[in-house]
Structures are given as structure tokens and as C-alpha cells.
Amino acid sequence: MHAWPASEVPALSGQGRDLRIHDTATGGLVTTAPGPVARIYVCGITPYDATHIGHAATYNAFDLVQRVWLDTKRQVHYVQNVTDVDDPLLERAQRDGIDWAALAEKETTLFREDMTALRMLPPREFIGAVEAIPGIVPLVERLRDAGAAYELEGDVYFSVESDPNFGKVSNLDAAAMRLLSAERGGDPDRPGKKNPLDPMLWMAAREGEPSWDGASLGRGRPGWHIECVAIALDHLGMGFDVQGGGSDLAFPHHEMGASHAQALTGEFPMAKAYVHAGMVALDGEKMSKSKGNLVFVSKLRRDGVDPAAIRLALLAHHYRADWEWTDQVLQDAVDRLGRWRAAVSRPDGPPAEALVEEIREALAADLDAPGALAAVDRWxxxxxxxxxxxxxxxxxxxxxxxxxxxxxL
Incomplete structure (x- = not known):
């Protein structure tokens, strides 16, 4: 699977700052200290409703992470997946009477177009779950053979008790985990599981659903969490710098993925920092596919909204904050873009070196994009x-x- 084209990032004089960012696992700010190549994995879309403003806000946050690192003269190795086979995708395809693979390809193409328009830096590897299956199967077999996974009516489950560090990403108690598991794709009430929280690694083939050869596992398809683990370990290895996604991924997705990887390798932690972006609401409710209250980047673009204004609307909110999309949010961004473009169109202006340092300082301090915008506003x-x-x-x-x-500009 190919990503989207990269926009050129201008080289600035001077030196960027090391990024201090909020780590969900420790609950505080940590200073990222990558080597010459910073490594980041960001969980991608399930391609059936792309690209809504919630998606865009998340990928904007991790685009800023890359830009801060690039400004420190590091290279960035960025990996992103696409969950191009999963229950929600299959359900949407069945509802609309279209082929699931065609739906996934159509929405992934639209996602690429939106990311290009918003000037998000592309991942070095952009990998679908389907193409990752040959690498997923051996990992599930290894977990099963090591006693960290077990079979239940043909399905294979990971045993969370096999990882002594399970729970150290989200820091939730068992009751909260169980509630979130039920809400976010888990099956805590299935009889026969060793622990209600145990997530599925391999789903045995179901009638009328796509399946693949799983070698000793039998035909089936991978669970959600092992997909990202296989891709991340293959391309980044253990101990990469940042695992990113929306705040709704802290549990179960990032928690389970970390435990899968730690059980496979015997190393801890999977990622040095777990970074999560806030949720975007519309009309007082979290913007979500299940509610259908989505604002799409492609629709805004078709309506003539400049993608730079969409990006400024995202930047006006701190990445960790939950916020609400409104017409006024967009209008404020359009107005700001106009002021900035007018300011840089003049032949000369006030000295700007101090401004560059203000932007650098703001972004290095837990991606304070609103602070960076305020500095440009003042100039x-x-x-x-x-x-x-x-x-x-x-x-x-x-x-x-x-x-x-x-x-x-």
C-alpha cells in the first residue's frame, strides 16, 4: 500500500528544541530523546468514513511531532497502518451493498487525498492489515506456543496475565477496563475466556466473511491489536519513541498492543511514550462514525474551504484537549489565514527571528500549537x-x- 506525496519542509536557520510531550503511561511530561532517526507509529483509519475532522485532528498532532523532530535535524521514521478488514468495515459494506475491499480502497484513496491537501507528512511505511497477515500469523503462533495465548472454539485469544506489565499504558482498574472493552470492540462476556479482558488474536473463519490461510491457526483473520504490533515490530522494533493515536485508543488498543509485543519479545516497554489526542465533538456529542455526526475534510474542500484554513482550525486547539467543531471555529481560522497572508505579502516587516524561537518553544512544550498561533498573530x-x-x-x-x-502562506 502506498502513502501520499510529501510536501517540502523548508529548512530553518538555528536549532529546534527537544520535544517534551505528555505520556499517558506515566501521566506526565517526558522529554523525547531519539537517536539520529526518531521512530513513531501512529494508528491509522478503519476505512469506511474518511476523513472526518476527528481523524484530521489526530494526524495533525503527530504531524507536529514529526516537524519538531525534523527541526532538530533528525530524520523521522514514521509508520502508519490501515485496518482494511474489520467488523465495522464489513458491516458498512453489507449495509451499503458494496464489496468490502472496494469500500476500503475507495475510502483509503480519499484519506490520501485529504492528507495531501492538509499537507500532513506521509509515513515511510503505510501498511494495510490484509498485506500484513503473512507477518501476523507467525506472531500469533509464537504467542500460542509460548503459552501466552489459547484457543477457544477455533478462535485464538491472548492471555493478558502472560504480561506482568499489562495495565501500565492506561493505568485503569479492572472494572474500567471491562466497561471499555465492551464498548470498544472486545467481548468480555464471552464464556470460556480465561480472563474477560483477553483480546482476540485470530478469528476463525465465519461464513460469508473474508478469511485467509493462517497456517496452523486455520483459516481466519487477525484481531485488531496484533495487526499494529506486527507492523510496528517489523518496521520499528521495540522501544520506539512514540506510539500515537486518539485518546480512545489508550485502552484497549494500545494497552493490548503493548502487552502483545512485550510477551513476544520479553522487553519493556514497547514504546517510550504513549501520546493521545483529544476527541472532537459536534453539536455537543463526540464526533463518531456510530453517531453519524461527522464533518468531512473532503466535503469542506468541495465547498471551497482552503485546506490551510482547516489546518489552522485544528491548530487552534491543544492536541490533548477535547473540543467542539463549529462554524465559528472555521470562520476564525479563515480570518486568521487571511491576516497572516496579508502580513507576509508585504515587502518588509518587523524582525522575525524572535518569532521563530517563540514558535519552537511553544511546540516543544507539549505541542502548544495555540501558543504558536498566538505568537504569529502578534507579529x-x-x-x-x-x-x-x-x-x-x-x-x-x-x-x-x-x-x-x-x-x-
Whole structure:
């Protein structure tokens, strides 16, 4: 599976700051200290309703992570999956009377187009669950053969008790885990499981559903969590720098994935930091596919909204905050884009070197994008009020906003 084309990231003078970011596992800020190549895995879409503003907000957060690292003169190895076979996708395809694989391809193509328009930096590897199956099967067999997994009526389950560090990502108690498991794709009430929280690694073939050869596992398809583990271990290895996704992935997805990887390798932790973006609401409710209250990036683009304004609307909210999409949020972003473009269109302006450092400091402090936007606002207001004599300033601002915030002026 191919990703989308990369937009050029301007090189800035000076040196970026090391990123301090909130780690769900420890509950506080940690300073990322990658080697020459920073490694990040971000969980991708299940392609049946792409790309809504909630998706865009999440990928915007981790795009900023990459930009901060690039500004420190590091390379970035970014991996993202696509869950192109899963129950929700199959249910949507059946509801709409279309082939599930065609639906997945159509929505993944749309996702690529939206990511390109929003100038999100692409992953080095963009991998579908289906193409990852040959690498998933041996991992499930290894877990089963090591006693960390067991069979139940042809399905294979992971035993959470096989990992002594289970629970250290989300830090939830068993009761909270059980509730979330039921809400987020688990089956805690299935009879015969050793522990209600045990997640499925391999689902035996069901009539009328797609299945693949699972060698000694029999025909079937992979569970949700092992998909990301196989891809991450294959391309990044253990102990990569950041595992990212929406806050609804902390449990069960990232918790279970970490335990799968730790049971497979005997190493801890799977990722040095677990970073989670907040949820976006519409009309007072979390924006979600099940509720159908989605605002789509593609629809906004078709309506003539500049993708740079969409991106500014996302940047106006701290990545960890839960917030609500409104017409006013978008209008504020459109107005801000207009002010910034007017400011950098003039032949000279106030000195901008201090502004670049303000943006760097804001983003290094747990991706404080609203703080970075406020700094640019101040420079643009000063430009509007009295201008300046630095002929290079507008270009410096334009390049910095592009490189660090992903907004082309």
C-alpha cells in the first residue's frame, strides 16, 4: 500500500528544541530523546468514513511531532497502518451493498487525498492489515506456543496475565477496563475466556466473511491489536519513541498492543511514550462514525474551504484537549489565514527571528500549537499596525509557519 506525496519542509536557520510531550503511561511530561532517526507509529483509519475532522485532528498532532523532530535535524521514521478488514468495515459494506475491499480502497484513496491537501507528512511505511497477515500469523503462533495465548472454539485469544506489565499504558482498574472493552470492540462476556479482558488474536473463519490461510491457526483473520504490533515490530522494533493515536485508543488498543509485543519479545516497554489526542465533538456529542455526526475534510474542500484554513482550525486547539467543531471555529481560522497572508505579502516587516524561537518553544512544550498561533498573530498585528524595515522578515515567517505548523502562506 502506498502513502501520499510529501510536501517540502523548508529548512530553518538555528536549532529546534527537544520535544517534551505528555505520556499517558506515566501521566506526565517526558522529554523525547531519539537517536539520529526518531521512530513513531501512529494508528491509522478503519476505512469506511474518511476523513472526518476527528481523524484530521489526530494526524495533525503527530504531524507536529514529526516537524519538531525534523527541526532538530533528525530524520523521522514514521509508520502508519490501515485496518482494511474489520467488523465495522464489513458491516458498512453489507449495509451499503458494496464489496468490502472496494469500500476500503475507495475510502483509503480519499484519506490520501485529504492528507495531501492538509499537507500532513506521509509515513515511510503505510501498511494495510490484509498485506500484513503473512507477518501476523507467525506472531500469533509464537504467542500460542509460548503459552501466552489459547484457543477457544477455533478462535485464538491472548492471555493478558502472560504480561506482568499489562495495565501500565492506561493505568485503569479492572472494572474500567471491562466497561471499555465492551464498548470498544472486545467481548468480555464471552464464556470460556480465561480472563474477560483477553483480546482476540485470530478469528476463525465465519461464513460469508473474508478469511485467509493462517497456517496452523486455520483459516481466519487477525484481531485488531496484533495487526499494529506486527507492523510496528517489523518496521520499528521495540522501544520506539512514540506510539500515537486518539485518546480512545489508550485502552484497549494500545494497552493490548503493548502487552502483545512485550510477551513476544520479553522487553519493556514497547514504546517510550504513549501520546493521545483529544476527541472532537459536534453539536455537543463526540464526533463518531456510530453517531453519524461527522464533518468531512473532503466535503469542506468541495465547498471551497482552503485546506490551510482547516489546518489552522485544528491548530487552534491543544492536541490533548477535547473540543467542539463549529462554524465559528472555521470562520476564525479563515480570518486568521487571511491576516497572516496579508502580513507576509508585504515587502518588509518587523524582525522575525524572535518569532521563530517563540514558535519552537511553544511546540516543544507539549505541542502548544495555540501558543504558536498566538505568537504569529502578534507579529502579524505588529506588521499591520506599523510595518517594519526588515526585507527578509516576511519570508522568514512564511518559511517558519510552513516548516513548523504545516501551513502554506
Amino acid at each position: 502579524a498585528a505588529l506588521q499591520d499596525e506599523r510595518g517594519g524595515t526588515d526585507e527578509g522578515a516576511p519570508g522568514v515567517v512564511s518559511r517558519a509557519v510552513d516548516a513548523l505548523l504545516g501551513v502554506a
